[in-house]
Amino acid sequence: MKIRVARDCLTExxxxxxxxxxxxxxxPVLAGIRIRAEANSASVAAFDYEISSHAAxxxxxxxxxxxxxxxxxxxxxxxxxxxxxxxxxxxSGEQLEIVCGPARFTLPLMTVEDYPELPPQPPxxxxxxxxxxxxxxxxxAVAAGKDDTLPMLLGINLEFHADFLRxxxxxxxxxxxxxxxxxxxxxxxxxxxATVLIPARALADTSRALSGxxxxxxxxxxxxxxxxxxxxxxxxxxxxxxxxxxYQGYLVDRRTATARFTTTALADALKRVSLLSxxxxxxxxxxxxxxxxVSAGTDNDxxxxxxxxxxxDGDPLTIVFNPRYLLDGLAAIRTDTVELALNGxxxxxxxxxxxxxxxxxxxxxxxxxxxxxRPPG
Numbered sequence: 495m496k497i498r499v500a501r502d503c504l505t506e507x508x509x510x511x512x513x514x515x516x517x518x519x520x521x522p523v524l525a526g527i528r529i530r531a532e533a534n535s536a537s538v539a540a541f542d543y544e545i546s547s548h549a550a551x552x553x554x555x556x557x558x559x560x561x562x563x564x565x566x567x568x569x570x571x572x573x574x575x576x577x578x579x580x581x582x583x584x585x586s587g588e589q590l591e592i593v594c595g596p597a598r599f600t601l602p603l604m605t606v607e608d609y610p611e612l613p614p615q616p617p618x619x620x621x622x623x624x625x626x627x628x629x630x631x632x633x634x635a636v637a638a639g640k641d642d643t644l645p646m647l648l649g650i651n652l653e654f655h656a657d658f659l660r661x662x663x664x665x666x667x668x669x670x671x672x673x674x675x676x677x678x679x680x681x682x683x684x685x686x687x688a689t690v691l692i693p694a695r696a697l698a699d700t701s702r703a704l705s706g707x708x709x710x711x712x713x714x715x716x717x718x719x720x721x722x723x724x725x726x727x728x729x730x731x732x733x734x735x736x737x738x739x740x741y742q743g744y745l746v747d748r749r750t751a752t753a754r755f756t757t758t759a760l761a762d763a764l765k766r767v768s769l770l771s772x773x774x775x776x777x778x779x780x781x782x783x784x785x786x787x788v789s790a791g792t793d794n795d796x797x798x799x800x801x802x803x804x805x806x807d808g809d810p811l812t813i814v815f816n817p818r819y820l821l822d823g824l825a826a827i828r829t830d831t832v833e834l835a836l837n838g839x840x841x842x843x844x845x846x847x848x849x850x851x852x853x854x855x856x857x858x859x860x861x862x863x864x865x866x867x868r869p870p871g
Contacts, residue, residue, distance in 0.1 A: 495531045495560030495585040505573045507538050507549040510727045513699040514540035514547035515566035526604045527566035531556045546612040550726035563606040564590050615721045616712040620678035624709040628701050630661050630672040633826040633860045637670035638663040638694035649691040651738040656682040668819050669863040690720050691734040700729045744863045749835035751808025753781050757832050761824045763788045763800040768817035770798040776867050777817040782810045813839045814867040823862035
């Protein structure tokens with residue numbers, strides 16, 4: 495194999511497949527990135543049996559077709575460090591020689607014949623705006639679980655509705671729900687939408703690595719693999735084969751009170767006051783008609799409080815939250831104002847953008863459902 499490519503084109507392709515290279519491969523060959531050169535094109539690929547990734551290297555001049563397998567980590571690091579010259583990649587039989595202007599590297603070749611073939615891309619289910627999808631995944635992933643003993647909570651549940659996509663994640667203490675428009679390839683009928691459960695971290699990493707304006711979503715009939723494709727880049731992710739936790743009851747608006755805040759003011763107050771939080775990280779919000787008192791701590795350990803202006807509708811109440819979970823929700827919503835819908839001190843509260851429109855939920859942005867902490871005492 496012998497090819498010549500622009501440095502930026504090489505690094506762009508490697509950035510797409512990099513997330514699929516496992517940190518701790520089950521077999522050594524999976525630590526590699528495969529470079530394949532054909533008559534008029536070249537590509538890179540990575541696969542760890544859970545995630546596969548493939549990207550064409552644009553603008554490649556192929557002198558000799560062929561394929562090689564080299565360390566994915568080293569190849570990616572080398573490509574990032576190369577000077578601004580065209581890059582020549584040449585297979586000498588035992589090594590891959592990388593020449594870029596005055597810089598020269600050699601990498602030992604791995605056994606490409608032992609490398610598994612990537613799974614085929616499932617049929618396209620529909621398309622979605624790439625930027626909106628990536629934003630939605632990032633917003634929802636914040637509430638995904640981290641406990642490996644509860645694998646169903648490690649994922650993002652993706653639902654294919656007739657006129658919108660719904661992404662949901664939960665770790666039992668909070669639920670993040672985001673809906674966005676999409677264009678299905680064929681009309682979707684029936685009351686129950688097709689769903690796939692995708693590991694949250696893998697979906698976030700791989701979706702960010704792609705580029706383009708539209709993203710193709712592909713899901714096979716067995717729903718064991720989700721495919722993502724954009725331009726000449728494609729990714730497949732193995733789904734989690736289990737039913738998702740029921741959450742639909744939290745979509746019903748049962749509020750008895752509503753508090754509206756300036757987002758940065760509430761976030762800043764929480765950060766300051768939570769410095770003295772005790773009892774497993776608890777911050778108390780005492781809401782009245784025109785203000786909210788944010789407080790934490792005890793007389794013995796020290797306490798902190800701060801008064802915030804707010805618009806409040808309903809009877810005064812006090813509710814206790816884990817400040818980190820509440821701050822995660824404020825950061826994910828990304829609007830100047832937020833609305834906190836309350837249903838008493840012990841029932842779930844719903845955080846949502848202050849500009850949301852009731853009844854048009856999937857265009858409202860993120861819904862962040864947060865369970866309160868049992869009040870002290």
